[in-house]
Amino acid sequence: MTRSLEPMLDFFLREKGELVHINGMRQLALIQDATNTIQMTDEKIIRAATPLHTGDIVDYRYERYLITSQVDQNEQSCRGRMKKCNQRLAINWNGQVKWFDAVVEARTFSTETGKVISMPEGNILASLQDNADTRNIALNQRFYITHQPFKIVGMDRILNGIIQLSCTLDNINTAYDDVENNIVDRWKYEIAHTYALHIHQGTIAHVRLNETMPLNVTATDNGDELANPAITYTSSDPSVISVDQDGQVMGIVLGQASITAKLTYHPTVLSTIEIRVVETGTHIYSIAITGNPILKTGQSASYVSHIYDHGTEVFDQSVEWSLRNQDDSTPIMGSITASTGNSVTIKAGSSSGVNNKALILDATLVSDPSIMIEKTISLKNLF
Template sequence: MTRSLEPMLDFFLREKGELVHINGMRQLALIQDATNTIQMTDEKIIRAATPLHTGDIVDYRYERYLITSQVDRNEKSCRGRMKKCNQRLALNWDGQVKWFDAVVEARTFSTETGKVISIPEGSILASLQDKADTKGITLSQRFYITHQPFKIVGIDRTMNGIIQLSCTLDSINTAYDDVEHNIADRWKYEIAHTYALHINHGTIAHVPLNETIPLNVTATDNGNEIANPPITYTSSDPSVISVDQQGQVMGIALGQASITAKLTYHPTVLSTIEMRVVETGTHNYSIAIIGNSILKTGQSASYVSHTYDHGVEVFDQSVEWSLRNQDDSTPIMGSITASTGNSVTVKSGRSSGANNKVLVLTATLASDPSMTIEKTISLKNLF
């Protein structure tokens, strides 16, 4: 007399079952491959002591599965067939975006072994758990898979627990679709962000050996500065220059390395600077002049110098100012009317010869006359 396999399987379920999550609830289940051959879809058989239903979501070994078959039941356990969810779909309802785990196939198989139900080229079949959030899915709704847009052309709810979407390739809407993040119509309801990041130390900066300097970094969104942006810093050679996550750079050994700053949540937005470690006690000054590069004839404008040592602004240095015509001609088409050491007022001449002339304003470091910076100022008529 042949013994039934069911009691044996139930014994293995109790003794050899693995912990899974079924619709978020922790359960004990016995999992086995559905076939002995390798297939495009990862399909498994699940047996559990608790009730199973078509459309249940099963989390197993860090993967998510959808029960796609009818469920067999005996007195002590349930059995069903499940497929791994290979895509996440973002569906957009007037700005409310919801994500769904789905089994997406370019073709589907019937219950008859080897029989293939054909789907037109460029079309897919997406199977989702049928729940409250899927009730609002409509024909012509769009979504993205791997940066390709699809449109829903058919909806099948005849299988209790599962909704199947027949979809065809659609065209990209460059004005509204967030193609990078696979969200259709995102910018129709949200503001598109344009992020930028800049390290404000020029192209190369210096840090003294065994000392630290702070990086001056500015982040903007659509041109507006972001307050306290989360930034991730890295060094190309931490054995030469180290950097912490507050942007404090330290010189470890004489040499050179690059420091990269990235927006933490948008890592493609970044800025890089070359930094050189120099002997402690040496200075490396640089000067910047801030002010308008265009000056109307007969009018005055103020200019301010900023002095940096190893890329860090210092306030114990002053500059001397001078003014000349760019072509070195005379008379000079402007004059310095006031100077305080780190700021200066320049007045343009009124004569007709001043129009379209270019002045050169020079700042020379008082403590080191070899360190100078020039700023060109174009003169234009008032009218």
């Protein structure tokens, strides 16, 4: 876009602009591939009518970018160059772990000579947003990238808004490092975690054409529900069904696609549901189970299924109940002792060995067995 087109920016943003998030705020922006492809990372030019700053984080087409250039600002717009964040770094401060999106390069571009500079083997340069958290990063701190440890040996703030870390390959600490999940010194400060993630609409759900539906998702750690877990959602076919990062799915055209929810910082922990787009007017049933999520050994609790048709509770449908161990082991660590209508009573086993394990209570719609829901019931010792 040339400067002569500045007065037409509003028109171009309306007609050609794409929705992005800049530091978490929704904005319209014009995005194009950078003509200079000498950099190793995916690089693009962003232009917006709202202010841009070096170090801003831009979410664009399910990818995260960092504005790495000085921003060119005119009366009508701001323009900058951004690189895709190709790594997430976990920095551990005495047991407090924080994750940072970063642009990591094994070679970089010299503004003085105009040439690519290859860094020594085993060395990398990591660029992060300069903020209150990253300012606490110190020399000699370690982090992992793809199961390889690096140590920070240099820090630079040449560009306002960006901190650059010069890092060299380090040694794995087999006693404390969580190599699988790329977290240094994890086991020095905490016990091992067992994460699980559940989509409570079951394995199949329906959404009406051009309408939205929220996914009901919870995450647990050692059987205890996590508050405000970071979850990443993706659609196997966004042209049929879209999903945003709040778990709102929308039916675009008639058809079906799979929606996958992953724990953002533990992407191997995931759950998938098939969503089918149906015509307006079609029944869309869903089920919710209410009841205590924790059951102590030897005790009983009642659970009730509530059936909804496109969000409105109905009372002419019924469910069938089943119970299983969360890890699918046998024997089952509890039992269904009573079932009346759409309510059920569950009794936990009396063995103390079930502590911190969990049962899964399933409710399946009798008129459409593809509609089901599960509830995780954590088991705890009585004393």
